[in-house]
Amino acid sequence: MVMQIPITRSSSDFLIWAATRDGILTTKSAYHFICHQLQVGRPSSSLGCDRDGLWRDIWKLKSIPRCKDMAWRICHGFLPTTQCLARRGVQLEPVCPMCGEDEESIAHALIFCPQVSPIWFMSSLSMNFSGPQPDNFTMEHWLASLLDQGDDWVTDKVLTLLYAVWARRNLWVFYHRWLTMEQTLIRVAAMEVVALDSSVGDAHDLLRGERQDKWKGPAVGIAKINTDAAFKAGAAVGMGMVVRNAAGEVLASASGKRGGADSAAVAEAMALRWSLELALDMGFQAVVVETDCAVLHGAWNVAASDRSYMAAVIRDCVDLSRLFRSFEFLLIHRTANLVADFLAKFALSSFCNVWLEEYPPGLEGILISDVSSSSS
Ligand SMILES: [Zn+2]
Numbered sequence: 160m161v162m163q164i165p166i167t168r169s170s171s172d173f174l175i176w177a178a179t180r181d182g183i184l185t186t187k188s189a190y191h192f193i194c195h196q197l198q199v200g201r202p203s204s205s206l207g208c209d210r211d212g213l214w215r216d217i218w219k220l221k222s223i224p225r226c227k228d229m230a231w232r233i234c235h236g237f238l239p240t241t242q243c244l245a246r247r248g249v250q251l252e253p254v255c256p257m258c259g260e261d262e263e264s265i266a267h268a269l270i271f272c273p274q275v276s277p278i279w280f281m282s283s284l285s286m287n288f289s290g291p292q293p294d295n296f297t298m299e300h301w302l303a304s305l306l307d308q309g310d311d312w313v314t315d316k317v318l319t320l321l322y323a324v325w326a327r328r329n330l331w332v333f334y335h336r337w338l339t340m341e342q343t344l345i346r347v348a349a350m351e352v353v354a355l356d357s358s359v360g361d362a363h364d365l366l367r368g369e370r371q372d373k374w375k376g377p378a379v380g381i382a383k384i385n386t387d388a389a390f391k392a393g394a395a396v397g398m399g400m401v402v403r404n405a406a407g408e409v410l411a412s413a414s415g416k417r418g419g420a421d422s423a424a425v426a427e428a429m430a431l432r433w434s435l436e437l438a439l440d441m442g443f444q445a446v447v448v449e450t451d452c453a454v455l456h457g458a459w460n461v462a463a464s465d466r467s468y469m470a471a472v473i474r475d476c477v478d479l480s481r482l483f484r485s486f487e488f489l490l491i492h493r494t495a496n497l498v499a500d501f502l503a504k505f506a507l508s509s510f511c512n513v514w515l516e517e518y519p520p521g522l523e524g525i526l527i528s529d530v531s532s533s534s535s
Pocket of ligand 1: 255256257258259260261267268271272273274
């Protein structure tokens with residue numbers, strides 16, 4: 160068949176890229192080319208069967224679909240690292256674009272690159288991958304051994320981190336935007352909030368079809384504090400607080416984590432106490448504090464005879480509230496407390512921080528929606 164192809168003799172030889180119609184190399188076409196080549200050349204060996212089994216295990220996880228998809232691509236070697244592209248005949252230096260030190264294998268790009276391995280150590284997984292990649296290390300076997308351990312929490316974290324690390328690499332390669340390791344971890348936490356949303360039980364008695372209240376700005380000169388807790392039986396309590404002014408501008412936001420709550424209401428009380436402490440530390444003097452927990456709001460005038468832990472926490476809150484120049488405590492509907500809700504879940508996904516005049520990524524949409532509803 161090859162012999163039948165007519166050869167043009169009129170012009171000199173030049174390189175063309177066969178995977179696009181115009182012969183010009185694009186990253187996208189290179190990626191699809193590699194995927195196709197790997198699929199075509201994939202033997203139905205025992206390794207292939209293992210991969211299928213591994214993939215079935217990954218697919219069963221409750222992780223974010225795009226993270227699972229990423230794991231599948233890793234297991235099949237379908238990530239267009241410079242080394243993979245070079246091996247497939249693409250004319251480029253196979254050097255890692257992040258560190259410039261080594262060839263960019265998949266394991267290097269995602270784990271062993273010196274610009275990446277500290278992220279694994281700084282994460283809640285505290286995995287130490289410093290030093291060169293061991294000769295016998297493969298991503299596939301590493302993921303398989305992780306799944307064998309059967310700890311879905313760990314596997315979930317690993318898949319999310321792999322995704323975030325690769326996204327960070329692409330942000331640099333394609334857009335020349337460099338995310339620090341800490342910024343990457345904040346993004347990981349924001350991604351995990353999305354995953355948590357479906358699994359965290361809510362402390363609120365939310366009736367379907369209830370009217371959708373929205374956040375309202377405080378009077379000028381007053382700081383409005385919204386507080387919330389994310390409670391999951393047997394796990395830590397996530398706490399969120401946000402301070403906004405009359406214009407809806409964020410003066411401060413925070414995510415925190417504590418252990419030791421035995422009910423959702425106690426978790427809410429802990430979040431309130433923590434929010435009041437922070438607000439006092441940050442110097443807010445005239446505040447309106449909002450919770451969406453009716454039990455907490457109703458328990459404010461706690462009886463002196465109540466010796467429960469919940470009562471003790473509320474007494475702390477009452478004491479703290481007297482330190483403000485003006486203080487008001489309101490019950491609001493859950494739909495008016497979405498920012499604090501987000502921040503509480505954000506804390507559970509491992510990242511705790513206090514932001515002054517700032518907030519973590521992922522919140523913009525809710526903040527804008529709150530302001531537009533408050534001014535209408
Ligand atoms: Zn590197």
